Amino acid sequence: xxxxxxxLVILAGLMILRMPIAFAMGIAGSVGLAxxxxxxxxxxxxxxxxxxxxxxxxxVAIPLFILMAEILTAGDVTRRAxxxxxxxxxxxxxxxxxxxxxASVLLAALVGSxxxxxxxxxxxxxxxxxxxxxxxxxSAAVVSVGGTLAVVVxxxxxxxxxxxxxxxxxxxLFIAGVxxxxxxxxxxxxxxxxxxxxTDYAPEGEPFELRKATRSSFYVVPMVLLIAAVIGxxxxxxxxxxxAAALGVLGSVVxxxxxGTFRIPAFGGSLSKAVKATVMIVAIVxxxxxxxxxxxxxxxxxxxxxxxSTTELPRYAILMIMVLVLLVMGMFMDQLAIxxxxxxxxxxxxxxxxxxxVWFGIIVTKTVExxxxxxxxxxxxxxxxxxxxxxxxxxxxGLIPFILVEMAVLGLLIAFPQITLWLPSLM
Numbered sequence: 516x517x518x519x520x521x522x523l524v525i526l527a528g529l530m531i532l533r534m535p536i537a538f539a540m541g542i543a544g545s546v547g548l549a550x551x552x553x554x555x556x557x558x559x560x561x562x563x564x565x566x567x568x569x570x571x572x573x574x575v576a577i578p579l580f581i582l583m584a585e586i587l588t589a590g591d592v593t594r595r596a597x598x599x600x601x602x603x604x605x606x607x608x609x610x611x612x613x614x615x616x617x618a619s620v621l622l623a624a625l626v627g628s629x630x631x632x633x634x635x636x637x638x639x640x641x642x643x644x645x646x647x648x649x650x651x652x653x654s655a656a657v658v659s660v661g662g663t664l665a666v667v668v669x670x671x672x673x674x675x676x677x678x679x680x681x682x683x684x685x686x687x688l689f690i691a692g693v694x695x696x697x698x699x700x701x702x703x704x705x706x707x708x709x710x711x712x713x714t715d716y717a718p719e720g721e722p723f724e725l726r727k728a729t730r731s732s733f734y735v736v737p738m739v740l741l742i743a744a745v746i747g748x749x750x751x752x753x754x755x756x757x758x759a760a761a762l763g764v765l766g767s768v769v770x771x772x773x774x775g776t777f778r779i780p781a782f783g784g785s786l787s788k789a790v791k792a793t794v795m796i797v798a799i800v801x802x803x804x805x806x807x808x809x810x811x812x813x814x815x816x817x818x819x820x821x822x823x824s825t826t827e828l829p830r831y832a833i834l835m836i837m838v839l840v841l842l843v844m845g846m847f848m849d850q851l852a853i854x855x856x857x858x859x860x861x862x863x864x865x866x867x868x869x870x871x872x873v874w875f876g877i878i879v880t881k882t883v884e885x886x887x888x889x890x891x892x893x894x895x896x897x898x899x900x901x902x903x904x905x906x907x908x909x910x911x912x913g914l915i916p917f918i919l920v921e922m923a924v925l926g927l928l929i930a931f932p933q934i935t936l937w938l939p940s941l942m
Contacts, residue, residue, distance in 0.1 A: 519813055522547045536852040537795070541802035547809040560808055568804040569797055572757060573679050578793040579760030580670045583767045584625045585785035587738065588635065589778070590771030595734040596621045597639050602728040605720040609711025611647055612657045613704045615640040619661030620700050621735075623668035624742045629850070629887055633662025633895045637902030650716035653707075655905040656913030659888060659895045660703060660921075666850060666884040668696035669746055670760065672796065673850050673880050679800055680807075680858045683872045685756045686749045687939040691873050693746070695881060695928055695935060702920040710916065734774060741766040750942055796851065803855035810859050830868040834929070837861050838882050845886010849894055853883055877935045878928060885921045888914050 522543050529539035548557035600614040600621070607613065615636060622632045636658040644654040666673050669689035678685035711717035745763045748754040754762065771777035826833070841861075844853045858879075865875045887895045896910045928935055 519547075519810075522809070535795075535798075536848075536855060537798035537802040540799075540806045540855060544802065544806035544809040548805070548812065551809070551812050560812075561805060564804050564808050565801050568679075568801040571679060573675070573685060574797060574800065575757040576670070576685065576760045577672060577675055577796055578789050579757065579764050580672065580675070581792050582785060582789040583760065583763040584631070585788050586764065586767040586771060586782065587625055588631075589781035589785050590767070590774065590776040592625075592734070592738050592767075592770060592774070592776070594635075594639050595731070596738060597636070599728070599731040599735040601640075601643065601720075602724075602731040605647075606723040608719045609707045609717035610720050611640070611644050611649060612653060612707045612711070612717055615644070615657050616661050616664075616700055616703045616707065619664050620668060620696065621738070621742070622661075623665035623696065624670070624746075625738070629662045629665045629884070629895055630898050631662075632665045633659060633898045634902060636661055637899050641899075641903045647720055648718050650714075651903070651905045652909050652913040653710060653716040655899050655903050655910045656917060657703075657707065658903070659893075659899040659910060659914060660917040662895045662898070663884045663887050663921075664696055664700060666880050666887070667692045667699065667877065669693065669749075670756070670763075671880065673854065673883060674876065675756070676796065676800060676851055676854055677858065677876045677880060680803060680854060681862045681872060681876070683876055686752075687873045687942065688876050689746065689756065690750050690942060691877050691935050691939045692880070693938055695877055695924065698927070698934070699881075699921065699924050702924055703917060706916050706920050737770045737773070741770065750938075752942065799851050799855050803859065806855075807859035830870070831929075833864070833868060834870070834878075837865070838878070838925075838929075841879065841882040842886060842889070845883055846889050846892055848886075848892065850880075850883040850887065853886065854879070871932065871936060873939055874932045874935050878925070881921075881925050881928060885918065885925065888918055888921070 525546065526539055526543040529542060530536065545557065545561060548560055551557075552560065597615070597618040600618040601611055604610040604614045604617065618640065619632060619636060622635060641654050641658050644657075645651065665671060669692050671689075671692060674688040674692060675685055677683065678688050707717065741763060744766065745759045748759045748762060749756055768777065841853060841857060844857065848856075861879070862872075862875070866872065887893065890896075890911050893907075893911065893914075896907060896914065899905070900907045900910055
C-alpha cells in the first residue's frame, strides 16, 4: 500500500507539471509495474495491455462519431440547426436562450463533445443573443451549460469511454442517456423562463413568422432523421454502436452533398480533426488500462472491495461519497481524465454494492457534466469566456441557478433509477 501512495505522488507531480493525463497515468502505471513485477515481466504486461486495449473494436465508434460531427459542422448543418430553433421560439421572452438549449440538444446528438458544442454555441448563438439585448451574464451561462448536454445525450464520447473502461454495453448507455438528457434540457429551459420573467436579462424577440420558421426547418429535417436513424439502429438492435457510427458518417456526407455544402478541403480538415481527437482518447483509454493493471497486481482494487463489503455504511451513503469525490475532481480536471483515474477503483466498488452498471454510468457522466461548470476549472466556462470575451467571474455567477438545477436532476436520477433504466429495459 505504501508503494501505491508513492505512485499517487508521482502521478500528482506529473499532472502538476502539466503532463497530459494519458502520459502521466502510463508512466506512473509502468513504474509501478516495474517495481512490483520486475522490468521484463512489466514490459510484457505493457505490450499486451496496450495492444489489447487500443485494438478493441468498440473504440471504432469514437473516430466515426467524431468524424460525423466534424463533417456536419464543416457542411454548415449545425449552424442551420441553431437558426431553426431560434426561428421557432425566439419570439418568446427568453426564447433565444431557450432556443440555444434546444439547439444544444441537437448539437449534442451530433458532436458528442461538450467543449466543441460550447465553442459552436459561443460562436453562433451568443452574438445573436447580444444583438437582441440579452444580458451577457445569462447568454454566456446558457452557452456554457448547453454544451454539457453532449456529455449525456448520445452519442456521447464520455459514455463510449466509460463503456470501454468498464466493459459495459455502449448501446445501452446511449439509450439510457436519452431521458436524463432531455430532462436536463427541460430543467435548463425552465430556469431561463423564470429568469426571463423575474429580471430584464432576456427581452422578447422579433415577431414569430411561420414561413421563416418552416423554411429554416427544411435544412434541419435530414439531420434529425439521421440522428433518429443512428439512435434507432442501436435501440432496435439493428446495428452495434460502431456500425451505427459508420451509418452516421455516410448519412452526414449524403446530407452535405444534397444541400451543396460538401467541400473536399473541408472534408480533409474534418478527417484531420477526427484523427487528432481519436489519438488523444485512445491514448487515455490505453494508459488507463495500464494503471488499472498496476492496481490489480498490487491488490489495491481487492482491498477497496473488501473494505466496501465489510463497511456498515448504507450503500447509498457510499455512492454519495463517490459522487462528492467526482464533483471535487470535476473542479480541477476534464471529464476523460476523471473517468480514467476514478473508474478502475469506483466501478468495482459500485458493482460490489450491486448497482446497475448502466445506471451507474449515467450517474457518473452526469456528475462529470456538472464538474464542467464548477470553478475553479469549469472547462466549459473557460471555453465560453475565451469565445465571448465575457469575464469568467460573470459566467460563474450566471451559472449558479443552472448548476442547482443540474444537481436536482442528478438527485432525481439517483433516487429513481427507472428514469434511466426504463428505455434500456425495452431494448
